[in-house]
Amino acid sequence: QQPVQSPQAVILREGEDAVINCSSSKALYSVHWYRQKHGEAPVFLMILLKGGEQKGHEKISASFNEKKQQSSLYLTASQLSYSGTYFCGTEPERGSTLGRLYFGRGTQLTVWP
Amino acid sequence: DAMVIQNPRYQVTQFGKPVTLSCSQTLNHNVMYWYQQKSSQAPKLLFHYYDKDFNNEADTPDNFQSRRPNTSFCFLDIRSPGLGDAAMYLCATSGGGFRDSVVFPYNEQFFGPGTRLTVL
Numbered sequence: 001q002q003p004v005q006s007p008q009a010v011i012l013r014e015g016e017d018a019v020i021n022c023s024s025s026k027a028l029y030s031v032h033w034y035r036q037k038h039g040e041a042p043v044f045l046m047i048l049l050k051g052g053e054q055k056g057h058e059k060i061s062a063s064f065n066e067k068k069q070q071s072s073l074y075l076t077a078s079q080l081s082y083s084g085t086y087f088c089g090t091e092p093e094r095g096s097t098l099g100r101l102y103f104g105r106g107t108q109l110t111v112w113p
Numbered sequence: 114d115a116m117v118i119q120n121p122r123y124q125v126t127q128f129g130k131p132v133t134l135s136c137s138q139t140l141n142h143n144v145m146y147w148y149q150q151k152s153s154q155a156p157k158l159l160f161h162y163y164d165k166d167f168n169n170e171a172d173t174p175d176n177f178q179s180r181r182p183n184t185s186f187c188f189l190d191i192r193s194p195g196l197g198d199a200a201m202y203l204c205a206t207s208g209g210g211f212r213d214s215v216v217f218p219y220n221e222q223f224f225g226p227g228t229r230l231t232v233l
Binding site for chain 1 (some may be wrong): 153154155156157158161168203221222223224226227
């Protein structure tokens with residue numbers, strides 16, 4: 001049930017944009033996005049619930065298409081602080097237990113000055 | 114500040130010597146999780162608690178046990194650590210959830226800083 005993230009790695013110049021994709025073979029109730037810097041714990045970015053919503057957080061936004069079982073994270077005008085590994089965590093459609101997330105393998109984002 | 118605390122931050126143990134990792138939270142969250150994360154891999158859920166209800170992942174080895182004596186604390190016991198158990202262990206908490214056909218407000222998972230386990 002592990003979601004598939006793409007690409008595996010992205011290298012950007014400061015100010016450039018990036019898109020990270022997350023897809024699941026299972027029907028989803030929610031998708032979480034987290035960022036993890038080297039040696040640190042993952043930090044929550046946003047949750048998207050079933051309903052096709054789009055959310056924003058500073059210059060980072062995301063969309064969730066539950067019909068396609070896909071979510072995308074959009075990073076615009078990237079900053080050096082955006083560097084890290086981005087994980088999507090998917091929660092299967094209700095019927096499973098309590099907020100159990102399946103994490104993708106992560107996308108390593110590097111932003112250069 | 115409300116937070117998730119893990120102790121110790123670094124743990125070195127010998128092959129086969131039992132070790133206990135601890136997690137405490139001041140968020141008063143009812144759900145607590147233990148994840149194992151190896152280098153350059155996704156966090157892998159080992160088990161989680163909804164209050165005192167324990168949920169074990171099917172592929173979590175028997176070598177791993179957990180205890181949650183109260184809302185604030187959760188422990189991960191590794192009974193006989195092997196070299197393959199060397200990893201970062203992350204504790205996370207979450208408020209709300211789904212129980213008895215009722216959906217509670219659902220929130221993000223808050224992660225602690227992790228305990229890096231080395232097995233010699």
